[in-house]
Amino acid sequence: MSISIKETIKCPACSEQSELTVWQSVTVADSPDLKADLLKGKLNMFTCGACGQKALFPSPILYADDEKKLVISFSPQEDGAKKLEVFEEIKKSSKKSGELKNYPDYNLRFVTSYNELLEKILIFDSGFSDKVIEVIKLLVLMQDSEKMAQRTCMFGKSDGSEIEFLVQDKRENQLYTSRVPLSTYETLKTQLKNSGVKYKSFDWEMVDRAYAETLLRGANNIL
């Protein structure tokens, strides 16, 4: 069930107060409209009635898509150390409550940014595994290893024969697209499976760049 609360928010720019409906839980089967708002970046987004200032209300969201067997726990957090702390807390409380039994064969993901949340939804909606996609994103960045630190790579879309990735270079202020054949995805998916990667979760997982780096370090036979 989708759950919301009302919050009174003080505008960070002009201090005017306004009300916002803050969604804490989005269940796709009950609320396709909320999913659409989320994908448009509108969910929990505050717009000041007086000055027009926009800001994301930093509330955690639990996103559940039972048809795709996907549950994403979004907990806004920028601090790396704090991120791990929150992740450990979520794992501990899930274990204690026994709720993991409700998610057999699901993919359970923990993310800390709104963009990451949207990207995960797009990846699973396109029928891909984010574990393979994260490895490909890293391989795309590794093609220009000198610029890796200043670049990020995001999943874009797939047209059935290729997958498009968006590479953003923060220093050069440039956006590139990089295309990878679908056959590369399929080959990599099999190789990762053979080296022990599971395409369902037994607990909450953080599948990000660090995850892909760990996988590549441990699986030299892939490269």
Ligand SMILES: [Zn+2]
């Ligand atoms: Zn304002």
